[in-house]
Amino acid sequence: MAVTQQEIENRLWDAADELRVAMPEAQYSSVVFPLMFWKYLSDTWEHQHQEFLAENQGLDGLSAEEAHEIEYRDYQSFEIPLIYPGTVRERRASWTSILATITQPGLGQRVRASLQAIETANPDKFSRLFGSMTWTSEEVLSGEVLAAVMQAMDRTPKMHEGNMSHDVLGGAYEYLLKRFSDGSGTRAGQFFTPREVVELIIEVLDPKNFESVYDPTCGSGGMLIAAANLLKARGGRSYTLRLRGQEAVPDTAGVARMNLFMHNLTEFQVEIGDTLKDPRFKKPDGSIEQFDVIVANPPYSLKWKPWNNDPRAIGGVAPQSSADWAFVQHMIASMDPRKGRAGVVLPHGALFRGGQEAAIRQRVLDDDLLEAVIGLPANLFYSTTIPTCILVFRAPGTKAPQRKGGVLFIDASKRFTKAKNRNVLTDADIADTLTSYHSAFDVEGNPVGPGGDGGLAARFVPTTEIVANGYDLSISRYIKQVTAETEDLVILIKAYKISRAERQQTEQRMFAVLADAGIEGFDE
Structure with missing residues (x-):
């Protein structure tokens, strides 16, 4: 029986x-x-193991080594090894095997040993996957x-492909991410950017088949x-994308790897480390590796140790008080020179702060790298209530x-809808923003053509005007802010006509009632 999304989400919660x-x-x-992913691996391994046994009943004469070779060559894509081999405690490092021992002392130790054994047995796939495991x-x-x-988790249906699609499994993982974020305050912002x-x-950057995507x-x-x-x-063929990411927090990097696996994405690499201090993706000559699509929601206004003679520092070095533009510089250095494009979420302060940041903005604008600035509503994120913006860059x-x-x-x-803990962008809000982004603009910078501006205020501003404003990118400098709520004239006229017709109908009924009562003259 097919497993519903609601069923697995409820049981996981x-x-x-x-x-x-x-x-x-x-x-x-x-x-x-970690427990959910362990169950997924165990359920998948056991499902494949049963298929191996069912289809090879005539191989009883094979040695254990020969049977192992056939199973892992033709059926299994990873190994669930034994823990405590050669002792009385020997057992497979699988979910069902350890679950059978939950009444015995030392459960946490057995769980830890199992997860570590899986990491060790599959170094190319699962190295350091489960994080620090201090909870064991x-x-x-x-x-x-x-x-x-x-x-409680064992009451979740079997998490293998024969019983549960990766769409359902990945959706359940995303559900838990959002549920944890909704309930955990600012800490959630460290690892979860709202879906919308x-x-x-991603819609703006528009990844294509066989491209590389880097966060x-x-x-x-x-x-x-x-x-x-x-x-x-x-x-398109999502499996052709080369997905790359770096994350400073080891446990969060493990969450990312498990998330990608559960979405059936295997062509990925997630490295651990401080991207500004120790970028892990490099070319053989030591320079920064370059990608087709770069996306990021970095920690806002992060205090950092500024670079000393780093080639990424075009236009200068970002101040110690804020690494916002240092992340931008890293992303620019990471853009493929032929078709690289980047999108980053930043606080509005990055648009207008002076000093070293102004010098970096000047270089970026003089090199014509910045394509768009999209102002977002306040209180969209779990980690902050401040308004933010998206900056879109293109390779030179x-x-x-x-x-x-x-x-x-x-x-x-x-453009937002109020939700329980934060504001959200609706599908219509996203669609209208994309319409504005894809619009054509006249010589005065105003949107023209089919679709217009998507109902949003938008303007294409020549670099000369920005230079005249001291390289200030504040949105309000270039799009006049409406001081009072205004309504579309067409909507007002339509509402007036409806009200007028309703009033006339009411008057006619009243005059008829008065006439029946012998009272006349009110309709003159």
């Missing part, structure tokens, strides 16, 4: 909810995601609570997954002819 007696909701992900310690999470979580913001950036602050990997999903939705000389020598400004700051 029931498992997570068992942790409420042991830790704050902000820490649930460090336990639930009895001092952090008691065996009773861990057992309750595992028992990710979708908008230098990848968090849970949502932007990389969104690139693959968009390509697939458009009939690769802008479309009509976009050269200027910057497109779009004000989408008023």
